[in-house]
Amino acid sequence: xxxxxxxxxxxxxxxxxxxxxxxxxxxxxxxxxxxxxxxxxxxxxxxxxxxxxxxxxxxxxxxxxxxxxxxxxxxxxxxxxxxxxxxxxxxxxxxxxxxxxxxxxxxxxxxxxxxxxxxxxxxxxxxxxxxxxxxxxxxxxxxxxxxxxxxxxxxxxxxxxxxxxxxxxxxxxxxxxxxxxxxxxxxxxxxxxxxxxxxxxxxxxxxxxxxxxxxxxxxxxxxxxxxxxxxxxxxxxxxxxxxxxxxxxxxxxxxxxxxxxxxxxxxxxxxxxxxxxxxxxxxxxxxxxxxxxxxxxxxxxxxxxxxxxxxxxxxxxxxxxxxxxxxxxxxxxxxxxxxxxxxxxxxxxxxxxxxxxxxxxxxxxxxxxxxxxxxxxxxxxxxxxxxxxxxxxxxxxxxxxxxxxxx
Numbered sequence: 001x002x003x004x005x006x007x008x009x010x011x012x013x014x015x016x017x018x019x020x021x022x023x024x025x026x027x028x029x030x031x032x033x034x035x036x037x038x039x040x041x042x043x044x045x046x047x048x049x050x051x052x053x054x055x056x057x058x059x060x061x062x063x064x065x066x067x068x069x070x071x072x073x074x075x076x077x078x079x080x081x082x083x084x085x086x087x088x089x090x091x092x093x094x095x096x097x098x099x100x101x102x103x104x105x106x107x108x109x110x111x112x113x114x115x116x117x118x119x120x121x122x123x124x125x126x127x128x129x130x131x132x133x134x135x136x137x138x139x140x141x142x143x144x145x146x147x148x149x150x151x152x153x154x155x156x157x158x159x160x161x162x163x164x165x166x167x168x169x170x171x172x173x174x175x176x177x178x179x180x181x182x183x184x185x186x187x188x189x190x191x192x193x194x195x196x197x198x199x200x201x202x203x204x205x206x207x208x209x210x211x212x213x214x215x216x217x218x219x220x221x222x223x224x225x226x227x228x229x230x231x232x233x234x235x236x237x238x239x240x241x242x243x244x245x246x247x248x249x250x251x252x253x254x255x256x257x258x259x260x261x262x263x264x265x266x267x268x269x270x271x272x273x274x275x276x277x278x279x280x281x282x283x284x285x286x287x288x289x290x291x292x293x294x295x296x297x298x299x300x301x302x303x304x305x306x307x308x309x310x311x312x313x314x315x316x317x318x319x320x321x322x323x324x325x326x327x328x329x330x331x332x333x334x335x336x337x338x339x340x341x342x343x344x345x346x347x348x349x350x351x352x353x354x355x356x357x358x359x360x361x362x363x364x365x366x367x368x369x370x371x372x373x374x375x376x377x378x379x380x381x382x383x384x385x386x387x388x389x390x391x392x393x394x395x396x397x398x399x400x401x402x403x404x405x406x407x
Contacts, residue, residue: 027327028068033097038076041230042104044260045305046127050102053308057315084108092119106130106177117141122332126310130180134359138402141332145360146310150395153184155276161192169221170199173228181227197221209239229256258305270369279306286347303379309348316346357402364393
Protein backbone atom coordinates (compact mmCIF):
# COMPACT_ATOMS: atom_id res chain seq x y z
CA UNK A 1 0.00 0.00 0.00
CA UNK A 2 2.85 2.39 0.94
CA UNK A 3 4.58 1.60 -2.34
CA UNK A 4 1.46 2.54 -4.32
CA UNK A 5 1.07 5.83 -2.42
CA UNK A 6 4.74 6.67 -2.99
CA UNK A 7 4.45 5.88 -6.68
CA UNK A 8 1.35 8.07 -6.94
CA UNK A 9 3.19 10.94 -5.27
CA UNK A 10 6.09 10.59 -7.68
CA UNK A 11 3.71 10.51 -10.63
CA UNK A 12 1.87 13.59 -9.34
CA UNK A 13 5.15 15.47 -8.88
CA UNK A 14 6.30 14.57 -12.38
CA UNK A 15 3.00 15.69 -13.90
CA UNK A 16 3.20 18.98 -11.94
CA UNK A 17 6.74 19.65 -13.12
CA UNK A 18 5.82 18.87 -16.70
CA UNK A 19 2.83 21.21 -16.51
CA UNK A 20 4.99 23.98 -15.05
CA UNK A 21 7.64 23.50 -17.72
CA UNK A 22 5.02 23.51 -20.46
CA UNK A 23 3.41 26.68 -19.11
CA UNK A 24 6.79 28.42 -18.98
CA UNK A 25 7.66 27.35 -22.52
CA UNK A 26 4.38 28.79 -23.75
CA UNK A 27 4.62 32.06 -21.79
CA UNK A 28 5.54 34.57 -24.43
CA UNK A 29 4.44 37.80 -22.77
CA UNK A 30 6.81 40.65 -21.90
CA UNK A 31 6.21 44.07 -20.42
CA UNK A 32 8.92 46.76 -20.61
CA UNK A 33 9.06 49.88 -18.46
CA UNK A 34 11.00 52.82 -19.94
CA UNK A 35 11.82 54.88 -16.86
CA UNK A 36 13.40 58.22 -17.71
CA UNK A 37 13.46 61.96 -17.25
CA UNK A 38 10.58 62.85 -19.55
CA UNK A 39 10.54 66.62 -19.08
CA UNK A 40 13.69 67.85 -17.31
CA UNK A 41 17.38 68.33 -18.05
CA UNK A 42 17.90 64.77 -19.35
CA UNK A 43 14.73 64.51 -21.43
CA UNK A 44 16.44 65.06 -24.79
CA UNK A 45 19.14 62.45 -24.27
CA UNK A 46 16.65 59.88 -22.90
CA UNK A 47 12.96 60.61 -22.38
CA UNK A 48 10.49 59.90 -25.20
CA UNK A 49 13.38 58.88 -27.46
CA UNK A 50 14.15 55.95 -25.17
CA UNK A 51 10.55 54.77 -25.35
CA UNK A 52 10.76 54.90 -29.15
CA UNK A 53 14.06 53.00 -29.10
CA UNK A 54 12.40 50.28 -27.01
CA UNK A 55 9.54 50.06 -29.51
CA UNK A 56 12.02 49.78 -32.40
CA UNK A 57 13.80 46.93 -30.61
CA UNK A 58 10.50 45.10 -30.20
CA UNK A 59 9.76 45.48 -33.91
CA UNK A 60 13.24 44.41 -35.01
CA UNK A 61 13.28 41.36 -32.72
CA UNK A 62 10.69 39.63 -34.89
CA UNK A 63 9.13 38.06 -31.80
CA UNK A 64 5.64 39.46 -32.28
CA UNK A 65 5.43 37.64 -35.61
CA UNK A 66 6.23 34.45 -33.66
CA UNK A 67 3.31 34.90 -31.30
CA UNK A 68 4.92 36.95 -28.54
CA UNK A 69 2.97 39.77 -26.88
CA UNK A 70 5.35 42.60 -25.92
CA UNK A 71 4.24 45.95 -24.50
CA UNK A 72 6.19 49.03 -23.41
CA UNK A 73 5.05 51.69 -20.93
CA UNK A 74 6.89 54.83 -19.83
CA UNK A 75 7.32 56.84 -16.65
CA UNK A 76 8.95 60.10 -15.51
CA UNK A 77 11.24 59.77 -12.47
CA UNK A 78 11.73 63.58 -12.32
CA UNK A 79 15.37 62.98 -11.25
CA UNK A 80 14.14 61.99 -7.78
CA UNK A 81 15.10 58.55 -6.36
CA UNK A 82 11.91 58.23 -4.32
CA UNK A 83 9.73 58.98 -7.34
CA UNK A 84 11.67 56.51 -9.48
CA UNK A 85 11.41 53.74 -6.88
CA UNK A 86 7.67 54.33 -6.38
CA UNK A 87 7.04 54.07 -10.13
CA UNK A 88 9.15 50.91 -10.38
CA UNK A 89 7.38 49.33 -7.41
CA UNK A 90 3.98 50.05 -8.98
CA UNK A 91 5.21 48.55 -12.25
CA UNK A 92 6.35 45.29 -10.62
CA UNK A 93 3.49 44.89 -8.13
CA UNK A 94 0.53 46.03 -10.25
CA UNK A 95 1.51 46.32 -13.92
CA UNK A 96 3.65 43.14 -13.96
CA UNK A 97 6.61 44.76 -15.70
CA UNK A 98 9.47 42.35 -16.44
CA UNK A 99 12.29 44.69 -17.39
CA UNK A 100 13.12 48.36 -16.73
CA UNK A 101 15.27 50.26 -19.25
CA UNK A 102 17.07 53.62 -19.51
CA UNK A 103 16.99 55.48 -16.11
CA UNK A 104 19.35 58.44 -16.52
CA UNK A 105 20.40 59.96 -13.16
CA UNK A 106 22.72 57.78 -11.11
CA UNK A 107 20.96 58.43 -7.81
CA UNK A 108 17.69 57.14 -9.25
CA UNK A 109 19.42 54.25 -11.01
CA UNK A 110 21.14 52.95 -7.86
CA UNK A 111 17.85 53.06 -5.93
CA UNK A 112 15.93 51.35 -8.73
CA UNK A 113 18.64 48.70 -9.09
CA UNK A 114 18.14 47.66 -5.46
CA UNK A 115 14.38 47.43 -5.94
CA UNK A 116 14.74 45.39 -9.14
CA UNK A 117 16.87 42.88 -7.22
CA UNK A 118 14.22 42.72 -4.47
CA UNK A 119 11.49 42.07 -7.06
CA UNK A 120 13.72 39.73 -9.13
CA UNK A 121 13.14 41.72 -12.30
CA UNK A 122 15.63 42.83 -14.96
CA UNK A 123 17.31 46.25 -15.07
CA UNK A 124 19.01 47.25 -18.34
CA UNK A 125 20.56 50.63 -17.63
CA UNK A 126 21.76 52.78 -20.52
CA UNK A 127 21.24 56.27 -19.10
CA UNK A 128 23.06 56.49 -15.76
CA UNK A 129 26.81 56.96 -15.55
CA UNK A 130 27.99 55.75 -12.15
CA UNK A 131 30.41 52.83 -12.38
CA UNK A 132 29.13 51.71 -8.95
CA UNK A 133 26.29 49.88 -10.73
CA UNK A 134 28.77 47.14 -11.64
CA UNK A 135 31.18 47.65 -8.76
CA UNK A 136 30.29 48.13 -5.09
CA UNK A 137 26.53 48.13 -5.76
CA UNK A 138 26.27 45.44 -8.44
CA UNK A 139 23.38 42.96 -8.40
CA UNK A 140 22.60 39.74 -10.33
CA UNK A 141 19.62 41.53 -11.91
CA UNK A 142 21.34 44.60 -13.41
CA UNK A 143 23.28 45.06 -16.64
CA UNK A 144 24.98 48.43 -17.25
CA UNK A 145 24.98 48.79 -21.00
CA UNK A 146 26.20 51.94 -22.72
CA UNK A 147 28.91 53.83 -20.82
CA UNK A 148 30.00 54.64 -17.29
CA UNK A 149 32.15 57.09 -15.37
CA UNK A 150 35.25 54.89 -15.73
CA UNK A 151 34.87 55.05 -19.53
CA UNK A 152 34.47 58.82 -19.55
CA UNK A 153 37.35 59.36 -17.14
CA UNK A 154 39.83 57.09 -18.88
CA UNK A 155 38.83 58.36 -22.31
CA UNK A 156 38.66 62.12 -21.97
CA UNK A 157 40.61 62.53 -18.72
CA UNK A 158 43.59 60.44 -19.78
CA UNK A 159 43.76 61.93 -23.28
CA UNK A 160 43.68 65.56 -22.14
CA UNK A 161 46.21 65.01 -19.36
CA UNK A 162 48.68 63.29 -21.68
CA UNK A 163 48.17 66.11 -24.15
CA UNK A 164 49.44 68.73 -21.69
CA UNK A 165 46.38 69.39 -19.53
CA UNK A 166 48.11 68.24 -16.38
CA UNK A 167 46.31 70.43 -13.80
CA UNK A 168 42.56 70.10 -13.22
CA UNK A 169 39.71 71.79 -11.34
CA UNK A 170 36.27 70.15 -11.20
CA UNK A 171 32.77 71.60 -11.34
CA UNK A 172 30.76 68.63 -10.16
CA UNK A 173 27.03 67.87 -10.12
CA UNK A 174 26.14 67.34 -6.46
CA UNK A 175 24.73 63.80 -6.59
CA UNK A 176 25.90 60.22 -7.19
CA UNK A 177 26.84 60.62 -10.85
CA UNK A 178 28.96 63.74 -10.32
CA UNK A 179 30.76 62.20 -7.35
CA UNK A 180 31.56 59.02 -9.28
CA UNK A 181 32.73 60.94 -12.36
CA UNK A 182 35.01 63.24 -10.36
CA UNK A 183 36.40 60.23 -8.44
CA UNK A 184 37.12 58.19 -11.57
CA UNK A 185 38.53 61.15 -13.52
CA UNK A 186 40.80 62.12 -10.62
CA UNK A 187 42.23 58.60 -10.63
CA UNK A 188 42.78 58.75 -14.41
CA UNK A 189 44.41 62.19 -14.27
CA UNK A 190 46.75 61.19 -11.45
CA UNK A 191 47.65 57.90 -13.16
CA UNK A 192 48.66 59.96 -16.22
CA UNK A 193 50.92 62.24 -14.16
CA UNK A 194 48.45 65.09 -13.65
CA UNK A 195 47.32 66.90 -10.51
CA UNK A 196 43.88 68.01 -9.27
CA UNK A 197 44.01 71.51 -7.80
CA UNK A 198 40.50 71.55 -6.39
CA UNK A 199 36.82 71.41 -7.16
CA UNK A 200 33.37 72.70 -6.30
CA UNK A 201 29.96 71.02 -6.16
CA UNK A 202 27.00 72.57 -8.00
CA UNK A 203 23.32 71.69 -7.41
CA UNK A 204 21.74 69.64 -10.17
CA UNK A 205 19.65 71.63 -12.65
CA UNK A 206 20.99 75.02 -11.52
CA UNK A 207 20.74 77.92 -13.96
CA UNK A 208 23.63 80.02 -12.65
CA UNK A 209 27.19 78.64 -12.79
CA UNK A 210 28.92 82.00 -12.36
CA UNK A 211 30.33 81.48 -8.85
CA UNK A 212 31.53 77.96 -9.69
CA UNK A 213 33.19 79.11 -12.93
CA UNK A 214 34.90 82.02 -11.18
CA UNK A 215 36.41 79.61 -8.65
CA UNK A 216 37.60 77.39 -11.49
CA UNK A 217 39.06 80.38 -13.31
CA UNK A 218 40.87 81.55 -10.18
CA UNK A 219 42.43 78.11 -9.70
CA UNK A 220 44.56 78.64 -12.84
CA UNK A 221 44.06 74.95 -13.67
CA UNK A 222 44.78 74.15 -17.30
CA UNK A 223 41.62 72.01 -17.53
CA UNK A 224 38.22 72.65 -15.99
CA UNK A 225 36.47 69.30 -15.74
CA UNK A 226 32.69 69.50 -16.06
CA UNK A 227 31.47 66.49 -14.10
CA UNK A 228 27.83 67.08 -14.99
CA UNK A 229 25.40 66.30 -17.82
CA UNK A 230 22.51 67.54 -19.95
CA UNK A 231 21.53 71.18 -19.62
CA UNK A 232 23.93 71.55 -16.67
CA UNK A 233 26.79 70.89 -19.11
CA UNK A 234 25.48 73.21 -21.83
CA UNK A 235 24.83 76.01 -19.32
CA UNK A 236 28.35 75.61 -17.93
CA UNK A 237 29.88 75.87 -21.39
CA UNK A 238 27.78 78.86 -22.44
CA UNK A 239 28.54 80.78 -19.27
CA UNK A 240 32.25 79.88 -19.42
CA UNK A 241 32.37 81.59 -22.83
CA UNK A 242 30.74 84.69 -21.34
CA UNK A 243 33.50 84.85 -18.70
CA UNK A 244 36.18 84.46 -21.37
CA UNK A 245 37.55 81.35 -19.68
CA UNK A 246 38.59 79.46 -22.81
CA UNK A 247 39.79 82.69 -24.44
CA UNK A 248 42.05 83.09 -21.42
CA UNK A 249 43.78 79.78 -22.12
CA UNK A 250 41.95 77.33 -19.86
CA UNK A 251 40.37 74.30 -21.55
CA UNK A 252 36.94 72.90 -20.77
CA UNK A 253 36.58 69.12 -20.49
CA UNK A 254 32.98 68.08 -21.07
CA UNK A 255 33.32 64.73 -19.32
CA UNK A 256 29.86 63.65 -20.42
CA UNK A 257 28.57 65.20 -23.62
CA UNK A 258 25.71 63.98 -25.78
CA UNK A 259 24.92 64.87 -29.37
CA UNK A 260 21.77 66.59 -28.12
CA UNK A 261 24.01 68.87 -26.02
CA UNK A 262 26.17 69.78 -29.01
CA UNK A 263 23.03 70.54 -31.02
CA UNK A 264 21.77 72.78 -28.23
CA UNK A 265 25.08 74.63 -27.98
CA UNK A 266 25.68 74.97 -31.72
CA UNK A 267 29.02 74.29 -33.38
CA UNK A 268 30.35 77.80 -32.82
CA UNK A 269 30.14 77.40 -29.04
CA UNK A 270 31.01 73.69 -28.89
CA UNK A 271 33.81 73.47 -31.45
CA UNK A 272 37.02 71.87 -30.21
CA UNK A 273 35.45 70.11 -27.22
CA UNK A 274 36.90 66.63 -26.62
CA UNK A 275 34.68 63.97 -25.07
CA UNK A 276 34.06 60.21 -24.97
CA UNK A 277 31.01 58.35 -26.28
CA UNK A 278 30.26 54.75 -27.25
CA UNK A 279 27.86 55.53 -30.12
CA UNK A 280 27.60 58.15 -32.85
CA UNK A 281 24.91 58.15 -35.49
CA UNK A 282 27.38 58.71 -38.36
CA UNK A 283 29.92 56.08 -37.31
CA UNK A 284 29.01 53.42 -39.92
CA UNK A 285 26.26 52.21 -42.25
CA UNK A 286 24.35 50.42 -39.47
CA UNK A 287 24.36 53.43 -37.15
CA UNK A 288 23.24 55.70 -40.01
CA UNK A 289 20.37 53.38 -40.95
CA UNK A 290 19.14 53.23 -37.35
CA UNK A 291 19.46 57.00 -36.96
CA UNK A 292 17.41 57.70 -40.08
CA UNK A 293 14.59 55.43 -38.91
CA UNK A 294 14.71 57.01 -35.45
CA UNK A 295 14.71 60.55 -36.81
CA UNK A 296 11.84 59.83 -39.22
CA UNK A 297 9.65 58.75 -36.30
CA UNK A 298 10.94 61.13 -33.63
CA UNK A 299 9.79 64.29 -35.37
CA UNK A 300 11.57 67.53 -34.38
CA UNK A 301 14.06 65.64 -32.22
CA UNK A 302 17.04 64.92 -34.42
CA UNK A 303 19.54 62.10 -34.15
CA UNK A 304 19.59 59.47 -31.40
CA UNK A 305 21.92 59.77 -28.42
CA UNK A 306 24.06 56.92 -27.13
CA UNK A 307 21.40 56.42 -24.42
CA UNK A 308 18.76 55.75 -27.07
CA UNK A 309 21.17 53.40 -28.83
CA UNK A 310 21.79 51.60 -25.54
CA UNK A 311 18.08 51.07 -24.88
CA UNK A 312 17.69 49.54 -28.34
CA UNK A 313 20.81 47.39 -28.14
CA UNK A 314 20.15 46.06 -24.63
CA UNK A 315 16.61 45.00 -25.50
CA UNK A 316 17.72 43.30 -28.73
CA UNK A 317 20.00 41.11 -26.60
CA UNK A 318 17.34 40.63 -23.91
CA UNK A 319 14.96 39.25 -26.52
CA UNK A 320 17.64 36.85 -27.77
CA UNK A 321 18.01 35.52 -24.22
CA UNK A 322 14.25 35.01 -23.86
CA UNK A 323 14.17 33.08 -27.15
CA UNK A 324 17.09 30.94 -26.00
CA UNK A 325 15.16 30.18 -22.79
CA UNK A 326 12.11 29.12 -24.81
CA UNK A 327 9.83 31.67 -23.20
CA UNK A 328 9.70 34.25 -20.42
CA UNK A 329 10.38 32.65 -17.01
CA UNK A 330 9.56 35.95 -15.23
CA UNK A 331 12.74 35.30 -13.24
CA UNK A 332 15.04 38.27 -13.64
CA UNK A 333 18.21 36.68 -12.31
CA UNK A 334 17.75 33.72 -14.64
CA UNK A 335 17.26 35.95 -17.68
CA UNK A 336 20.28 38.11 -16.82
CA UNK A 337 22.40 34.98 -16.37
CA UNK A 338 21.38 33.85 -19.87
CA UNK A 339 22.18 37.31 -21.27
CA UNK A 340 25.68 37.07 -19.79
CA UNK A 341 26.11 33.61 -21.28
CA UNK A 342 25.35 34.67 -24.86
CA UNK A 343 27.88 36.87 -26.75
CA UNK A 344 26.38 40.23 -27.71
CA UNK A 345 26.06 41.27 -31.35
CA UNK A 346 23.82 44.03 -32.68
CA UNK A 347 23.94 46.68 -35.44
CA UNK A 348 24.78 49.60 -33.15
CA UNK A 349 27.55 48.32 -30.88
CA UNK A 350 28.74 45.30 -32.86
CA UNK A 351 30.17 42.24 -31.15
CA UNK A 352 30.76 42.32 -27.41
CA UNK A 353 30.15 40.54 -24.14
CA UNK A 354 28.70 41.01 -20.68
CA UNK A 355 31.02 40.53 -17.72
CA UNK A 356 29.97 38.57 -14.61
CA UNK A 357 29.53 41.87 -12.74
CA UNK A 358 26.92 43.02 -15.29
CA UNK A 359 29.16 45.40 -17.26
CA UNK A 360 28.51 45.32 -21.03
CA UNK A 361 31.80 45.56 -22.94
CA UNK A 362 32.30 47.28 -26.31
CA UNK A 363 34.65 49.93 -27.79
CA UNK A 364 34.46 53.61 -26.84
CA UNK A 365 35.50 56.59 -28.95
CA UNK A 366 37.25 59.86 -28.25
CA UNK A 367 35.61 62.55 -30.38
CA UNK A 368 36.17 66.23 -31.04
CA UNK A 369 33.40 68.66 -32.01
CA UNK A 370 33.90 70.02 -35.54
CA UNK A 371 34.30 73.67 -36.36
CA UNK A 372 31.33 75.13 -38.28
CA UNK A 373 33.36 75.13 -41.52
CA UNK A 374 34.09 71.40 -41.16
CA UNK A 375 30.44 70.34 -40.87
CA UNK A 376 28.91 69.09 -44.11
CA UNK A 377 25.27 69.15 -43.03
CA UNK A 378 22.73 68.90 -40.20
CA UNK A 379 23.95 66.86 -37.22
CA UNK A 380 27.41 66.40 -38.76
CA UNK A 381 29.10 67.36 -35.52
CA UNK A 382 31.85 64.89 -34.57
CA UNK A 383 35.25 63.88 -35.84
CA UNK A 384 36.83 60.70 -34.50
CA UNK A 385 40.11 61.23 -32.64
CA UNK A 386 40.78 57.69 -31.46
CA UNK A 387 39.13 54.35 -30.66
CA UNK A 388 39.42 52.86 -27.18
CA UNK A 389 39.37 49.03 -27.40
CA UNK A 390 36.61 47.23 -25.50
CA UNK A 391 39.05 45.63 -23.06
CA UNK A 392 40.40 49.07 -22.09
CA UNK A 393 37.19 51.09 -22.04
CA UNK A 394 35.74 49.74 -18.79
CA UNK A 395 36.90 48.81 -15.29
CA UNK A 396 39.15 45.72 -15.40
CA UNK A 397 37.53 42.80 -13.60
CA UNK A 398 40.58 42.54 -11.37
CA UNK A 399 39.77 46.03 -10.06
CA UNK A 400 36.02 45.53 -9.72
CA UNK A 401 34.55 45.56 -6.22
CA UNK A 402 31.45 43.61 -7.29
CA UNK A 403 30.55 40.91 -4.76
CA UNK A 404 29.30 38.65 -7.57
CA UNK A 405 32.91 38.07 -8.60
CA UNK A 406 33.71 36.43 -5.27
CA UNK A 407 31.29 33.56 -5.83
